[in-house]
Amino acid sequence: MPRWEPDARQRLVRAALELFSEQTYDTTTVAQIADRAGLTRSTFFRYFPDKRDILTAGQETLARLFAEGIASAPAEATPLTAVAQALAKAAGVMTEFNREIGTRMQAVLASSAELRERDQLKHVGLAAVMADALVARGVARPVAALAGEMGLIAFRDAFAQWVNDDGAAPLAELLNGAMAKLRDARDQLG
Amino acid sequence: MPRWEPDARQRLVRAALELFSEQTYDTTTVAQIADRAGLTRSTFFRYFPDKRDILTAGQETLARLFAEGIASAPAEATPLTAVAQALAKAAGVMTEFNREIGTRMQAVLASSAELRERDQLKHVGLAAVMADALVARGVARPVAALAGEMGLIAFRDAFAQWVNDDGAAPLAELLNGAMAKLRDARDQLG
Numbered sequence: 001m002p003r004w005e006p007d008a009r010q011r012l013v014r015a016a017l018e019l020f021s022e023q024t025y026d027t028t029t030v031a032q033i034a035d036r037a038g039l040t041r042s043t044f045f046r047y048f049p050d051k052r053d054i055l056t057a058g059q060e061t062l063a064r065l066f067a068e069g070i071a072s073a074p075a076e077a078t079p080l081t082a083v084a085q086a087l088a089k090a091a092g093v094m095t096e097f098n099r100e101i102g103t104r105m106q107a108v109l110a111s112s113a114e115l116r117e118r119d120q121l122k123h124v125g126l127a128a129v130m131a132d133a134l135v136a137r138g139v140a141r142p143v144a145a146l147a148g149e150m151g152l153i154a155f156r157d158a159f160a161q162w163v164n165d166d167g168a169a170p171l172a173e174l175l176n177g178a179m180a181k182l183r184d185a186r187d188q189l190g
Numbered sequence: 191m192p193r194w195e196p197d198a199r200q201r202l203v204r205a206a207l208e209l210f211s212e213q214t215y216d217t218t219t220v221a222q223i224a225d226r227a228g229l230t231r232s233t234f235f236r237y238f239p240d241k242r243d244i245l246t247a248g249q250e251t252l253a254r255l256f257a258e259g260i261a262s263a264p265a266e267a268t269p270l271t272a273v274a275q276a277l278a279k280a281a282g283v284m285t286e287f288n289r290e291i292g293t294r295m296q297a298v299l300a301s302s303a304e305l306r307e308r309d310q311l312k313h314v315g316l317a318a319v320m321a322d323a324l325v326a327r328g329v330a331r332p333v334a335a336l337a338g339e340m341g342l343i344a345f346r347d348a349f350a351q352w353v354n355d356d357g358a359a360p361l362a363e364l365l366n367g368a369m370a371k372l373r374d375a376r377d378q379l380g
Contacts, residue, residue, distance in 0.1 A: 077380075078379065079380055080380050081380060117311055120310075120311060120314045121307055121310060121311065124310050124313075124314065140375065140378070142343070142347075142371055142372055142374075143375040143379060145343060145375075146339075146340065146343075146372070146375050146376060146379060147379055149336075149339050150379070153332070153336075157332075181332055182332055182336070184332075185332035185333040185335075185336050186376060188269065188330070188333045189268065189270045189333060189340070189376060190267075190268020190269055190270050190271060
């Protein structure tokens, strides 16, 4: 039986991102990641199907929190209020580890067009999760699509601020600010 | 000197999409595409750097038309009015060939998750083109991002309707309808 490794998942993600930025994503192997994390290859594969999945680490958790946040919003909540609740739910579980990983991930993304494409697809997927959760509440598809897109733009803006600015406000507060900015933007569309 | 082949580009795109849906994208070779189109491999490479580029055929033209449509909108046009002008400009050059290709492309996309990803990236890229063109007009970035996204949702909705419904109205009219629907959606965001 494999023994339980405390924080193995976090150690693998941290080691992988270090290696990706030191020597590029393409040339980094699973064996190197496991080695840097002080773990074995087989431990790596207990947590991730593939090297590529490091880049979307946390996406499933985010998707689940977004969907739950929207589903649990009060019946009378408007689409954007439900989206704001989804963002608050996600912000509630973000730790210093997410912040550290966010910084490293930005460096890795800056180094590769292919990885930026994967990141854009993650964006599309998460916006779709919010849109689907809104449709399940009875919101019309085009309204849901727009609200989901606004939610994800707000999330990315606030997350980038949180990650890049040491003196930044708490993420929940930055998210409120980003959503307010998007509501203003909405009112200027004409 | 290679001789000029009338409609070579259209023939290559049509042949490629036929083959992709008959025998999948992965197993189709450039030689097969050229052969089906009655052309040579070297003619193929005069028009497309790679097989993959068949899937984004027309994207550069669309991007240029979107950018030009927004740049040439009257100074007093609101962001959404400028976007509507971009869509009208693109609609103005769409022919029966685009409609035929649209149908075939949908079948090909339905057959492959990887190709759907490429299509989503095309969506992201075209929305960004509109957003950038709006920013160049002095529109604030979040407003421009939202307007670009709305424009692309409207374009895709109207295009799908045009392609799938034999009795559909002209594309320009469908685009107006799709934009009107999105303005309504915008007003229901809460």
